[in-house]
Amino acid sequence: MQEKISVCITAGNEEKNIRRCLESVKWADEIIVIDSFSTDKTNAICKEYTTRVYKHRWLGYIMQKNLAKDLASNEWVLFLDADEEISPSLHDEIKKEFSSPRLKEYTCLEFPRMVKFLGRWIKHGDWYPDIKLRLYRKDCGQCAGTEPHDKMVVCGKCKRLKSPLYHYTYANIHEQLETMNKFSSLTAKSKYNQHEKFKLSQIIFRPPLRFLRCYIFRLGFLDGIPGLLIASTVAFGVTAKYIKLWELKLNDK
Numbered sequence: 001m002q003e004k005i006s007v008c009i010t011a012g013n014e015e016k017n018i019r020r021c022l023e024s025v026k027w028a029d030e031i032i033v034i035d036s037f038s039t040d041k042t043n044a045i046c047k048e049y050t051t052r053v054y055k056h057r058w059l060g061y062i063m064q065k066n067l068a069k070d071l072a073s074n075e076w077v078l079f080l081d082a083d084e085e086i087s088p089s090l091h092d093e094i095k096k097e098f099s100s101p102r103l104k105e106y107t108c109l110e111f112p113r114m115v116k117f118l119g120r121w122i123k124h125g126d127w128y129p130d131i132k133l134r135l136y137r138k139d140c141g142q143c144a145g146t147e148p149h150d151k152m153v154v155c156g157k158c159k160r161l162k163s164p165l166y167h168y169t170y171a172n173i174h175e176q177l178e179t180m181n182k183f184s185s186l187t188a189k190s191k192y193n194q195h196e197k198f199k200l201s202q203i204i205f206r207p208p209l210r211f212l213r214c215y216i217f218r219l220g221f222l223d224g225i226p227g228l229l230i231a232s233t234v235a236f237g238v239t240a241k242y243i244k245l246w247e248l249k250l251n252d253k
Contacts, residue, residue, distance in 0.1 A: 006072035014082035107156025108136035125220030188244035
């Protein structure tokens with residue numbers, strides 16, 4: 001008997017993205033959505049695809065995913081954000097793996113994530129291949145990490161697939177900068193709570209090195225102007241989180 005998959009989706013005011021996400025996984029054996037009290041049409045759209053839509057206050061990127069996992073009833077869980085989509089080729093690869101007797105050798109499957117930004121798919125730099133472990137045996141792992149950067153921690157053997165998970169991150173640069181501001185604040189707060197020391201070198205050396213890694217060494221320049229903007233904003237994001245850490249430390253005095 002072929003093992004079954006529960007898709008777990010976290011969402012909040014995602015009416016512009018959620019239908020695309022749900023359409024890409026309507027083949028799944030079960031779809032679970034944790035909606036953090038959306039005020040738009042997110043909840044109504046989700047109910048067109050599944051009866052298992054739950055409203056729950058936002059617990060953070062890590063706890064929200066673990067809550068969804070606990071509600072899953074199948075052997076395997078597949079995690080998606082509302083602005084992501086299983087590509088047709090990735091669906092075919094997953095289907096092939098689940099039809100293979102060798103699936104029992106693995107506890108998880110991982111795959112690259114490809115971002116669409118400013119009208120093009122980004123295929124270089126820090127944003128690709130961005131390998132994500134999102135599909136695993138429910139009893140073999142959980143979501144961990146440091147807010148806002150969640151990651152799946154799974155024991156056992158993992159297989160990497162070739163086809164991409166699509167990610168529709170930002171509608172425009174304004175939205176990207178808003179998200180960067182939010183995430184840099186969360187990261188700085190997390191570092192502060194962990195008593196990480198601020199060092200001047202963190203804002204002198206790390207941003208330019210991050211730009212060089214993204215734009216030059218990882219060939220971000222091959223993605224044209226969007227590649228340049230990504231490298232620039234990634235470097236700025238590094239500056240922002242350490243400046244905010246310094247500010248938090250300053251307020252202690």
